[in-house]
Amino acid sequence: MEALAFDQPDLGQQLAALSDADLDEAAFGVIGFDAATVVQRYNRFESQAAGLSPQAVLGQPFFTSVAPCMNNFMVAQRFEDALAEGGALDVTIPYVLTLRMRPTKVQLRLLALPGAAVRYVLVQRQS
Structure with a gap:
């Protein structure tokens, strides 16, 4: 498998085709x-960076139980709007994670494709 790049243009389509081991x-x-915001996929990098095991995250509502700090107009609302409009979402935003950790600057990439079963939040931590 070719290495995934956070900013590659076709990443939304690629993620859907990858196994959990590839992620x-x-x-x-x-x-x-x-669509109900229940976490279906969670990779090792994020688990280690956030300090949350897959067992604690998979099957949980993302915006209320896992990452309530993202339940706002900048993140959650964009997914809701894309779903309501039936359009694609692919935006990268600077963000500061604050839940369960000291404030951490990151880049978030929000990905949703019309008709796709899974939508994604990608997290690129700053070096």
């Missing part, structure tokens, strides 16, 4: 959730 090879966090 674990990514050098950035990958969290995938369904």
